[in-house]
Amino acid sequence: MFSRLTPLSASSNGYVTAHPRGRVVIILLAANAVCSALLILAEVAQLGFPEFTEGQAFDDNPAGLAALVLYLAFTILGAVIFIITTVVFLMWLHRSSSNLPAFGYWKSQGYSPAWAVGSFFVPIANLFMPYQALKEIWQKSRPANSQSFSFSTSPPGFFPAWWAFWLASNIATNIHFRISGEVPHEAKIIVGIVSEVLSIAAAAFAIQVIREIDQRQGETIKHVSTIEERPLPPPPPVFEENSSATELPSASIEPVR
Numbered sequence: 001m002f003s004r005l006t007p008l009s010a011s012s013n014g015y016v017t018a019h020p021r022g023r024v025v026i027i028l029l030a031a032n033a034v035c036s037a038l039l040i041l042a043e044v045a046q047l048g049f050p051e052f053t054e055g056q057a058f059d060d061n062p063a064g065l066a067a068l069v070l071y072l073a074f075t076i077l078g079a080v081i082f083i084i085t086t087v088v089f090l091m092w093l094h095r096s097s098s099n100l101p102a103f104g105y106w107k108s109q110g111y112s113p114a115w116a117v118g119s120f121f122v123p124i125a126n127l128f129m130p131y132q133a134l135k136e137i138w139q140k141s142r143p144a145n146s147q148s149f150s151f152s153t154s155p156p157g158f159f160p161a162w163w164a165f166w167l168a169s170n171i172a173t174n175i176h177f178r179i180s181g182e183v184p185h186e187a188k189i190i191v192g193i194v195s196e197v198l199s200i201a202a203a204a205f206a207i208q209v210i211r212e213i214d215q216r217q218g219e220t221i222k223h224v225s226t227i228e229e230r231p232l233p234p235p236p237p238v239f240e241e242n243s244s245a246t247e248l249p250s251a252s253i254e255p256v257r
Contacts, residue, residue, distance in 0.1 A: 015102035015221050021092035022210045028085040029203040035078040036196040036203075042071040043189045043196075051185050089206075090117045096213055097133070100140045103220055111136050131163040134209065141216040143224055156212060162205030169198035 045067040052064035097113035111119070111133040119129035138155045172195035179188045 015099050016095060017214075017218065017221075018092050018095040018099065019214045019218065021088060021095055022214045025085065025089045025092050025210055026207050028081060028088060029207050031081050032078065032085055033200045033203040035074060035081055036199045039071065039074045039078060040193050040196050042067060042074050043193050046071060046189055047186060090120070092210065093117055093134070093137075096137050096141075096217065099217055099221075100137065103141060103143055103217075103224060105140050110140070127167065131160075134163075134213075135159060138213055138216065141213060142220050156208075158205045158208045158212075162202060162209050165198050165202035165205060169195055169202050172198055 046064070049063040049067050050061055052061050052068045094113045094117050097111065097116045100110070111129075116130070116133035116137070119133055120126050122129065135155055138159070139153060172191060176188065176191045176195050179191065
């Protein structure tokens with residue numbers, strides 16, 4: 001399942017551009033970044049005002065209550081946007097992976113579209129396999145048998161940067177939500193701010209990754225289509241034998257008397 005993709009004859013059959021899905025993902029990633037920025041402001045406000053504790057009356061700490069309500073509202077909004085972004089991103093990933101046969105690679109080898117999506121949900125494996133799948137999609141988004149393409153074999157630096165910030169933001173978010181009440185309130189808020197900053201950076205690099213793969217596949221399919229549309233050379237002439245020229249005249253034989 002994890003062997004390298006094997007070349008076959010390039011064909012544009014089955015290619016469907018993933019650009020529309022990628023454009024939606026980019027918009028959603030930008031919305032995630034904006035929501036994270038708003039969460040940072042809400043968390044900073046919580047640092048600036050007294051903490052609103054359970055059993056406290058609304059009139060006793062209105063500023064702390066307002067900061068808490070804003071934080072909860074942006075947290076819920078961010079969770080909704082994150083879920084939608086995840087679904088659309090995986091749809092884009094599946095489509096981009098499904099386009100590889102159009103560039104001359106077998107469907108049955110390498111990271112299949114289903115496995116590229118499913119690797120995000122496998123414990124331990126989701127720490128490295130999704131990045132490998134994205135890297136393979138980038139590497140194979142070019143004609144399999146074309147030496148004229150000057151594509152490098154290593155993806156741009158924002159690919160590993162995206163994955164590093166993605167992992168770091170997930171780790172920080174898990175720590176933030178698992179911190180017990182024994183930890184000072186300020187420390188928990190600071191961890192939350194760090195997690196949101198990492199999320200913004202991960203979203204920015206993810207946008208670059210999506211644009212890079214979409215552009216690469218778009219340029220490659222044009223190259224493949226150009227090759228397929230070139231007229232074939234005329235067949236060699238076929239000379240038919242002239243049966244009349246090779247046929248010998250029949251001699252008339254008269255009976256002997």
